[in-house]
Amino acid sequence: xxxxxxxxSMDCAEGRAANLPxxxxxxxxxxxxxxxxxxxxxxxxxxxxxxxxxxxxxxASLIITEDRKSSTLILPHATLRDTAxxxxxxxxxxxxxxxxxxxxxxxxxxxxxx
Amino acid sequence: DARVTQTPxxxxxxxxxxxxxxxxxxxxxxxxxxxxxxxxxxLELLAYFRNRAPLDDSGMPxxxxxxxxxxxxxxTLKIQPSEPRDSAVYFCASGWGTEGRPLHxxxxxxxxxx
Numbered sequence: 362x363x364x365x366x367x368x369x370s371m372d373c374a375e376g377r378a379a380n381l382p383x384x385x386x387x388x389x390x391x392x393x394x395x396x397x398x399x400x401x402x403x404x405x406x407x408x409x410x411x412x413x414x415x416x417x418x419x420x421a422s423l424i425i426t427e428d429r430k431s432s433t434l435i436l437p438h439a440t441l442r443d444t445a446x447x448x449x450x451x452x453x454x455x456x457x458x459x460x461x462x463x464x465x466x467x468x469x470x471x472x473x474x475x
Numbered sequence: 476d477a478r479v480t481q482t483p484x485x486x487x488x489x490x491x492x493x494x495x496x497x498x499x500x501x502x503x504x505x506x507x508x509x510x511x512x513x514x515x516x517x518l519e520l521l522a523y524f525r526n527r528a529p530l531d532d533s534g535m536p537x538x539x540x541x542x543x544x545x546x547x548x549x550x551t552l553k554i555q556p557s558e559p560r561d562s563a564v565y566f567c568a569s570g571w572g573t574e575g576r577p578l579h580x581x582x583x584x585x586x587x588x589x
Contacts, residue, residue, distance in 0.1 A: 395577075404479070404566045404580025405518070462531075463578070465518035 365449045370470040373443075379436040381469050383449030386430040392452060394425060395463070396434050398445040405448065405465070408434065439473045446470050477501045479581035481567050487587045493555040496584045498567030499548055504579070506572040507550045509535075509542055512583070513563045521565075524550065525572055557588045 366384040373379040385394065395410040409416055409423045411432075416423045422435040436443055448468040480499040488494055500507050508523040522532035527544040535542065539558070544550045554561055564583040570576055 403582050404568070405578075406580065407577030410577075462520055462523075463518075467517060 365451055365466055367447070367449050367466065367469045369467065370472070373436075373439045373471060373473050375441055375473055375475050376438055379439040379443065379471055379473065381434040381436075381447050381449075381471060382431065383434070384431045385449070385451045388429050388451055394423065394432050395450040395452065396421070396423065397448045397450065397463070397465075398443075399448070399468070400442075400445040408447075439471075441473050441475070444471060444473045477579075479567055479569050479579050481565075481581035481584050483584060484582065485585045485587075487589065488557055489589055490558055491556040492588075493553065494557045494561075494586060494588075496552045496565050496567075496586070498550040498552070498569075498581060500550060500567070500569030501579055502548070504569035504571055506570045507544060508568040508570075508578065509550070509552050510566040510568060510580075511563045512566065518566070521552070554586075557586075559588045562586055562588050 364387060393410050393412050396408040397405040398408055399405045408420050409418055411423045411425055413425055413429055423432060425432045446468040448465050450463055479501055482497045486494060506525045509521040510518050511521050512518045519534060521535040522542040523530055524544050527547060532542060539554055541553045550567060564585045566580050566583045568578040568580040570578045
């Protein structure tokens, strides 16, 4: 699985958009970008994933550059409850015995302040 | 909203004692995972099961750790004998086993071995 690079920490004002970058310059053509987050004292929570098209769900949007070497997770209207560690994970959508084998890096600590 | 349930939430024990952690996966999920989180190592995969059969436990210290699924509604992780270096938060996660279907994590068991 390709390695990812994320800033260690970011701040965001409540109500503003939070844009979390992830660099994955060695990504392969069959590797997907996943985002999970971990709120303090809880288990990781799935947010979104994508291959090359931009994706949106009720939680966030995922913007992947055309060359797929980087992506940005967007929380459109951040709230205090979005304060968490955000993990960008790149892996092959292979299924089978590799399903669920997530390699978590250090992630980005997002702090949303009033 | 279906959740992965882990018990106990906290466990303090003395070195050498047996520790058993339990997990109830989401009904219908056929894959179950055990992850461990420490400050030094972050989140790391210990073992996982599909349809109750162990598929991969290469991340688990074999001499003292064991993982089982006695039935589809219960997964257990045992440590015998426990050591201070086992102190960590242990997360259980379950999923449908199909890529694109995210993992659902429990809120973990925080283990402290003194």
